[in-house]
Amino acid sequence: MLKPSNTGQVFLVGAGPGDPELLTLKALRVLQSVDVVVHDRLVSAAVLDLIPAGIRRINVGKRSGSHPIPQSEINALLLRLAKAGSTVARLKGGDPMVFGRGSEEAAVLQAAGIEVSCVPGITAAQGISAATGVPLTHRGLATGVRFVTGHCQADRLLEFDWDGLVDPDTTLVVYMGHANMQHIATRLMEHGLPADHPVLVVVNGTRPNESRLVTHLGALTTKRANIPVPGPVLFIIGRVVSLLGDLAGMETEAILRMPDVQQVLHG
Structure with a gap:
C-alpha cells in the first residue's frame, strides 16, 4: 500500500x-x-x-x-x-x-x-481538442484560450467579465454550460461577438457515445433541446471551430455522432 x-x-x-x-x-x-x-x-x-x-x-x-x-x-x-x-x-x-x-x-x-x-489528468478541453481535431489555438485564428465554468456555486446567475470574454482572437471554452447556454450566448453577443461566430458543442467527449453539434452563436439559443444529455457537455467557441470543416456546407441543424462526423470530414 x-x-x-x-x-x-x-x-x-x-x-x-x-x-x-x-x-x-x-x-x-x-x-x-x-x-x-x-x-x-x-x-x-x-x-x-x-x-x-x-x-x-x-x-x-x-x-x-x-x-x-x-x-x-x-x-x-x-x-x-x-x-x-x-x-x-x-x-x-x-x-x-x-x-x-x-x-x-x-x-x-x-x-x-x-x-x-x-x-494531474487530461482536462476535457485538451481531450476534446485532440479527439475532434479542433485546436485551442491556431496561427491566424486564435492566439490564446480561456476556460470558464458555465455554472456558479448554488446555481447563481453567471456574472463574468463579458467584455473580456469576447476577444475574437481568443478561443473560449465553457465547461458545464448546458443549463445556462441561452444566457451565455446572449451575453456574448450583447458584448460584441457576432451571431455567426462558430461553436462546437461536444457531449461525452472522447467516449464511445460522443456527440458533436457544430453551429453558430446566434443559433445556439435554439439548439439546447437538441443536445443529448445527460453527460458532460463542453462548448468550444471561436474561429478555430472552422477547421472542423466547411461550416456553410455542413448540416449544422443535426447532431453529428461519431460515424457521421467521420463521413462529413472524410466522405
Whole structure:
C-alpha cells in the first residue's frame, strides 16, 4: 500500500475526459493501490472498471441543480477515511485542479495534517481538442484560450467579465454550460461577438457515445433541446471551430455522432 504511517493519505486524481487510455500511468498505479476510491459522477464507467474488485468505491457525484452530497460532507468523508488510516484516491473527471474543487479539498485536508498529493489528468478541453481535431489555438485564428465554468456555486446567475470574454482572437471554452447556454450566448453577443461566430458543442467527449453539434452563436439559443444529455457537455467557441470543416456546407441543424462526423470530414 502507499500509506507511510497509521494516518492515511489522499491522492487527488484526474480521471481525464472519459477514455480510459488517456489516464496517466501514475493515475492508474494509484487507482490500483489504494484502499478506497471516492469518485465523481463524470468519471466514466470505463475508468471505474480499471479499479480492482477488492477496492472500495464511494460515489459522491453531483450535478447542476442536484447536490445529493454537499461539498462539506465530501470534505468530512475524506477526512474521516484518511484519519482512519485509509489511503484514498479522490477521483475527479478531467483534472482535479481545473473546475474540480481539488484545491478546496486539499486545503481542508492539509489543515487537518493529512498528506495530499495531486495526480494531474487530461482536462476535457485538451481531450476534446485532440479527439475532434479542433485546436485551442491556431496561427491566424486564435492566439490564446480561456476556460470558464458555465455554472456558479448554488446555481447563481453567471456574472463574468463579458467584455473580456469576447476577444475574437481568443478561443473560449465553457465547461458545464448546458443549463445556462441561452444566457451565455446572449451575453456574448450583447458584448460584441457576432451571431455567426462558430461553436462546437461536444457531449461525452472522447467516449464511445460522443456527440458533436457544430453551429453558430446566434443559433445556439435554439439548439439546447437538441443536445443529448445527460453527460458532460463542453462548448468550444471561436474561429478555430472552422477547421472542423466547411461550416456553410455542413448540416449544422443535426447532431453529428461519431460515424457521421467521420463521413462529413472524410466522405
